Amino acid sequence: xxxxxxxxxxxxxxxxxxxxxxxxxxxxxxxxxxxxxxxxxxxxxxxxxxxxxxxxxxxxxxxxxxxxxxxxxxxxxxxxxxxxxxxxxxxxxxxxxxxxxxxxxxxxxxxxxxxxxxxxxxxxxxxxxxxxxxxxxxxxxxxxxxxxxxxxxxxxxxxxxxxxxxxxxxxxxxxxxxxxxxxxxxxxxxxxxxxxxxxxxxxxxxxxxxxxxxxxxxxxxxxxxxxxxxxxxxxxxxxxxxxxxxxxxxxxxxxxxxxxxxxxxxxxxxxxxxxxxxxxxxxxxxxxxxxxxxxxxxxxxxxxxxxxxxxxxxxxxxxxxxxxxxxxxxxxxxxxxxxxxxxxxxxxxxxxxxxxxxxxxxxxxxxxxxxxxxxxxxxxxxxxxxxxxxxxxxxxxxxxxxxxxxxxxxxxxxxxxxxxxxxxxxxxxxxxxxxxxxxxxxxxxxxxxxxxxxxxxxxxxxxxxxxxxxxxxxxxxxxxxxxxxxxxxxxxxxxxxxxxxxxxxxxxxxxxxxxxxxxxxxxxxxxxxxxxxxxxxxxxxxxxxxxxxxxxxxxxxxxxxxxxxxxxxxxxxxxxxxxxxxxxxxxxxxxxxxxxxxxxxxxxxxxxxxxxxxxxxxxxxxxxxxxxxxxxxxxxxxxxxxxxxxxxxxxxxxxxxxxxxxxxxxxxxxxxxxxxxxxxxxxxxxxxxxxxxxxxxxxxxxxxxxxxxxxxxxxxxxxxxxxxxxxxxxxxxxxxxxxxxxxxxxxxxxxxxxxxxxxxxxxxxxxxxxxxxxxxxxxxxxxxxxxxxxxxxxxxxxxxxxxxxxxxxxxxxxxxxxxxxxxxxxxxxxxxxxxxxxxxxxxxxxxxxxxxxxxxxxxxxxxxxxxxxxxxxxxxxxxxxxxx
Numbered sequence: 001x002x003x004x005x006x007x008x009x010x011x012x013x014x015x016x017x018x019x020x021x022x023x024x025x026x027x028x029x030x031x032x033x034x035x036x037x038x039x040x041x042x043x044x045x046x047x048x049x050x051x052x053x054x055x056x057x058x059x060x061x062x063x064x065x066x067x068x069x070x071x072x073x074x075x076x077x078x079x080x081x082x083x084x085x086x087x088x089x090x091x092x093x094x095x096x097x098x099x100x101x102x103x104x105x106x107x108x109x110x111x112x113x114x115x116x117x118x119x120x121x122x123x124x125x126x127x128x129x130x131x132x133x134x135x136x137x138x139x140x141x142x143x144x145x146x147x148x149x150x151x152x153x154x155x156x157x158x159x160x161x162x163x164x165x166x167x168x169x170x171x172x173x174x175x176x177x178x179x180x181x182x183x184x185x186x187x188x189x190x191x192x193x194x195x196x197x198x199x200x201x202x203x204x205x206x207x208x209x210x211x212x213x214x215x216x217x218x219x220x221x222x223x224x225x226x227x228x229x230x231x232x233x234x235x236x237x238x239x240x241x242x243x244x245x246x247x248x249x250x251x252x253x254x255x256x257x258x259x260x261x262x263x264x265x266x267x268x269x270x271x272x273x274x275x276x277x278x279x280x281x282x283x284x285x286x287x288x289x290x291x292x293x294x295x296x297x298x299x300x301x302x303x304x305x306x307x308x309x310x311x312x313x314x315x316x317x318x319x320x321x322x323x324x325x326x327x328x329x330x331x332x333x334x335x336x337x338x339x340x341x342x343x344x345x346x347x348x349x350x351x352x353x354x355x356x357x358x359x360x361x362x363x364x365x366x367x368x369x370x371x372x373x374x375x376x377x378x379x380x381x382x383x384x385x386x387x388x389x390x391x392x393x394x395x396x397x398x399x400x401x402x403x404x405x406x407x408x409x410x411x412x413x414x415x416x417x418x419x420x421x422x423x424x425x426x427x428x429x430x431x432x433x434x435x436x437x438x439x440x441x442x443x444x445x446x447x448x449x450x451x452x453x454x455x456x457x458x459x460x461x462x463x464x465x466x467x468x469x470x471x472x473x474x475x476x477x478x479x480x481x482x483x484x485x486x487x488x489x490x491x492x493x494x495x496x497x498x499x500x501x502x503x504x505x506x507x508x509x510x511x512x513x514x515x516x517x518x519x520x521x522x523x524x525x526x527x528x529x530x531x532x533x534x535x536x537x538x539x540x541x542x543x544x545x546x547x548x549x550x551x552x553x554x555x556x557x558x559x560x561x562x563x564x565x566x567x568x569x570x571x572x573x574x575x576x577x578x579x580x581x582x583x584x585x586x587x588x589x590x591x592x593x594x595x596x597x598x599x600x601x602x603x604x605x606x607x608x609x610x611x612x613x614x615x616x617x618x619x620x621x622x623x624x625x626x627x628x629x630x631x632x633x634x635x636x637x638x639x640x641x642x643x644x645x646x647x648x649x650x651x652x653x654x655x656x657x658x659x660x661x662x663x664x665x666x667x668x669x670x671x672x673x674x675x676x677x678x679x680x681x682x683x684x685x686x687x688x689x690x691x692x693x694x695x696x697x698x699x700x701x702x703x704x705x706x707x708x709x710x711x712x713x714x715x716x717x718x719x720x721x722x723x724x725x726x727x728x729x730x731x732x733x734x735x736x737x738x739x740x741x742x743x744x745x746x747x748x749x750x751x752x753x754x755x756x757x758x759x760x761x762x763x764x765x766x767x768x769x770x771x772x773x774x775x776x777x778x779x780x781x782x783x784x785x786x787x788x789x790x791x792x793x794x795x796x797x798x799x800x801x802x803x804x805x806x807x808x809x810x811x812x813x814x815x816x817x818x819x820x821x822x823x824x825x826x827x828x829x830x831x832x833x834x835x836x837x838x839x840x841x842x843x844x845x846x847x848x849x850x851x852x853x854x855x856x857x858x859x860x861x862x863x864x865x866x867x868x869x870x871x872x873x874x875x876x877x878x879x880x881x882x883x884x
Contacts, residue, residue: 034311042304050297061255063547064269064282068253071215072271072280079162079275082117082179086195087160089113089121090181096191100132100139107138110193118204119197120172126155126189135171141605143170147178154180155190162278165219166226168238169196175236177202199236202227212281214266221277262845282781290766307818366565405485407439411460411499414455415439425508426487427477445474445482459491460499466491472509484510519814559619563720566615570608578611580604584640587618591626601642604650609795610708613684613749621700622656630659630697649687656697666693677702680749683771684708735854738763743788745769745776745802746816747795751840755816755847762848774798779804785811787851792817807835810855814838814847 024032049504089110097103103123110121111134122145123131130142145151146167154161160181169176178196185191206215206229217226223240254269270281380555405425408417415434426443428434434442440453452473458464466489475483485506492500565586569578581599583606588597606614622631622638630636636658645651674691681689686705691698746752752769759766767783770776773794780788780802788806792815803813812834836850 003853031312035493038308038311041481042308045300045304060284061267064267064284065255065271067213067215067254067282067715068269068271068280071206071282072273074280075202075217075280076273076275078202078205079179079273082195083160083162083181083275085113085117086179086181086193089195090183090193093123093183093185093193095185096131096183096187103132104138107132107134110134114195114197117195117197118201119176119178122171122178122194122196123191124151124194125150125191130171131191131569133171135499146170147180147194150178150180151192151194152271154182154192156578158182158184162276163277165222166199166224170198175199181848183753199227204227205555216281217273217282218279220272220278220279221774226278256774260283266708352478361680405508407502407506409456409502409504411501413438413440413456416501422506425474425483425506426478427481431470443475445476456502459489459502462497470507482510484513485686493695523585528741546741559616563612563615566612575608577608579607580606580614580642583611583615584618587615588622588638588640590620591631596631596637598637598639599641602641602644604642604644604709607708608705608706609747614681616750617680617685617702619675621698622671625656625659625698628660630656632659636697645703648709650704650706650709652702653698654698654702654706659697662693662695662697666691668836676750676753679753679769683752684747684749684768686771736855737848739765739785740851740855741765741767742851743767743770743779743790743806745771745779745784745789745794745799747771747793748791748792756845759789762851764851773799773802776802780805780811787812787854789812789814789816789847789851791815803835810834812836812851814850814854816840816842816847 073706088747092109093106096874106123110123110132114120114134120134123195124132124145125131128144128146128151130145132138133140133142136142146169149165150163152160160179163178163180166175166177170176176196177199178194181193181194181195182189182744206217206227214228214230216228218224225236225240227236251270251272253269255267255269257265257267266283266285268281268283270279270280307534403421405422406417406419407415407422410416414436414442414484418431418434423429423431423434424432440449440456444452455464460467470486470488472486474485475485477483485510487504487506489502489504491502494500502619550881568585569583569586581603581810584599588599618640619793625631625638630638632703636656639655639657640652642650642652678689681687681702685702687703690701692700742759744752744755744766746757749771752771756766756769767785768776770779771794776790776799785806786872788811789804790803790813792799799815803815806813813836814835815835817837817839834854836854838846838850
């Protein structure tokens with residue numbers, strides 16, 4: 001019995017050898033071993049991940065600060081480059097030429113520098129008067145340059161000055177930044193070169209950041225935004241958010257949690273610039289910033305959990321595989337203990353594992369040989385790709401060397417190739433922005449896209465061949481500018497005739513076409529001005545009255561001479577107006593030496609349409625003084641003084657002293673000269689006139705409207721003149737027109753005076769003459785009219801709105817003009833009411849006959865006809881510039 005208690009037949013522990021504590025299975029031991037290995041590793045990994053998360057957070061902050069510093073340094077470098085460019089450009093001038101034409105070379109150099117810097121260049125005196133501006137053609141009259149504080153600082157210090165805030169450009173008409181570099185020239189008070197550029201230049205630089213980030217520049221003194229990578233056009237010049245002032249107060253750099261202008265929270269790093277009192281800031285969304293350092297911790301937690309589960313599963317699986325042979329051996333042992341034969345089917349485990357390892361090694365060897373063969377094939381393919389790339393680069397160099405634009409299109413219309421000259425024409429720096437794009441949709445002008453696509457599709461389908469002559473198709477550049485390009489095309493097809501590609505060559509003819517249009521415009525303008533001059537001379541001859549032929553000849557010669565001198569000044573100034581002092585000296589020089597005439601007043605520039613009437617007014621005053629006033633004896637003197645009034649108008653005072661005593665009071669009869677002066681001042685000069693006939697001599701005060709002291713330009717052209725009628729036509733015209741109310745609108749004072757007298761001689765009651773469109777419309781609304789005589793152009797505004805109103809009311813309209821052709825939509829007899837056309841200069845009696853014919857056609861209209869005319873009316877009125 002004792003032996004049975006020590007060891008039973010199943011090998012169980014006998015009571016005398018029993019262990020203290022529970023007996024654990026091998027599976028549980030393996031599980032505890034796995035946990036003992038994994039838990040410390042997981043705890044160490046968690047601590048490491050926590051530290052790594054902090055490191056990620058510090059790295060994110062450092063990266064954000066580094067981006068802010070990099071952006072600040074980049075902006076400082078760009079501003080320093082601009083200062084260097086402006087200083088270098090200023091150093092290329094050692095004097096200020098007297099004639100603007102001498103600055104042609106400097107203008108071209110300055111324009112190239114301005115375009116290279118993404119801006120433009122201004123050359124200005126120290127008082128801000130611009131000498132040239134590369135935004136405008138050389139010689140163009142320019143406004144005063146803005147940025148006077150920086151101009152004064154640059155001239156005073158002798159060093160280049162950078163504007164530390166935005167200011168509004170006078171020519172560019174938008175907020176700009178600028179560098180002011182003084183010129184080292186002997187002329188005083190000196191001059192500066194201004195290199196101005198749009199803040200968009202800086203916004204483009206700031207846009208080179210990662211997606212999701214927002215970069216901006218803030219001017220610290222005013223707290224306004226200078227540039228921004230997102231929403232620049234919307235937020236430029238706005239005040240920075242309140243957090244910015246708190247975060248930036250007294251700091252060179254830093255990091256803050258903020259709210260963006262667009263709303264969501266963000267983290268911002270900021271850095272002060274060295275060259276200007278600005279601050280560069282970089283923001284990243286708050287969720288992206290937190291994700292950068294929290295994500296590793298989340299991943300670690302999930303990974304640790306999954307790893308623990310996988311380890312437990314793997315341990316259980318491996319324990320099961322490990323315990324299976326043991327169970328088999330245990331079964332065999334039990335079988336032997338039971339006296340049974342051992343199973344012969346038990347596999348030799350050790351040999352089986354070695355066989356498995358041998359097979360694994362064999363498979364690895366086969367895999368390595370297959371990999372070596374694959375690497376050899378890859379190396380051969382790489383060598384072939386390199387050769388093909390070199391060949392392609394060589395072909396591209398030949399492609400780019402062509403002096404014309406070359407384009408290759410696929411059958412679907414996408415761009416397959418374009419040379420360097422083509423990229424320059426469309427304003428794209430890199431061919432990658434063009435290749436693969438739909439060429440027609442991306443670069444052809446929208447109004448041409450349907451037509452061009454239809455033609456291209458016909459070429460693809462073989463329905464037609466490319467035309468032998470070039471075709472002009474406008475392109476839209478990347479900056480929105482339209483360019484005219486003349487194209488010649490060739491279709492490439494395979495031996496079966498299938499479309500492969502379209503090879504097109506193009507020449508940019510934009511400048512050529514613009515030059516041709518300017519030439520035509522110039523020829524028409526010369527024709528128009530010659531006819532206007534002839535009309536003025538004709539009016540002078542017809543209105544001049546004299547008892548003797550010699551007196552008549554002298555009067556006409558003097559007035560025509562005054563007109564000629566005015567046109568000489570205008571031609572010398574390229575029809576850009578004239579200086580008042582030069583005009584006065586030219587008109588008074590023929591009547592008295594300089595010591596008898598005193599001129600005083602500031603420099604005043606007259607608009608071109610004011611020069612001729614002002615010349616005639618000065619001539620009439622001077623000729624009257626020479627015949628009857630102060631210049632008729634050696635002791636007399638004349639003083640002409642002028643000044644600008646508070647409202648911008650010009651005030652002139654003419655006074656005579658030392659001439660024969662006058663009886664005082666207004667003269668009993670007013671001659672042609674007085675009437676001409678009155679009409680010219682009230683009409684063309686837009687001012688007032690006052691005569692004071694003092695016994696000591698005539699005193700005359702007149703004003704010129706403020707808008708007549710500025711230069712205006714124009715160009716629109718109408719039809720030429722025709723012949724006049726005979727005496728019989730004039731007589732019948734006087735019979736028909738007697739008592740008729742006629743509206744007269746003409747902005748040339750002499751022509752208006754002649755037409756008014758002609759209408760009065762025909763028996764008409766004249767309403768006017770009106771010199772402006774507003775006055776014409778007022779008279780057309782208020783006066784009962786039978787007909788109207790309208791100059792097509794009234795001080796730069798078309799008279800067509802008044803004509804439209806009149807023909808709707810059934811009033812005949814006679815157009816009088818010096819242009820060669822009527823504008824589109826207007827034609828005599830074109831269904832626009834009773835209208836006719838006379839062309840300057842008018843033949844004798846032509847006015848009366850034309851009015852008679854219009855009134856003869858004025859048959860009574862039925863109410864239905866008047867309603868139809870009111871519904872149809874005239875086409876939309878057209879505004880245009882020019883002289884009528």
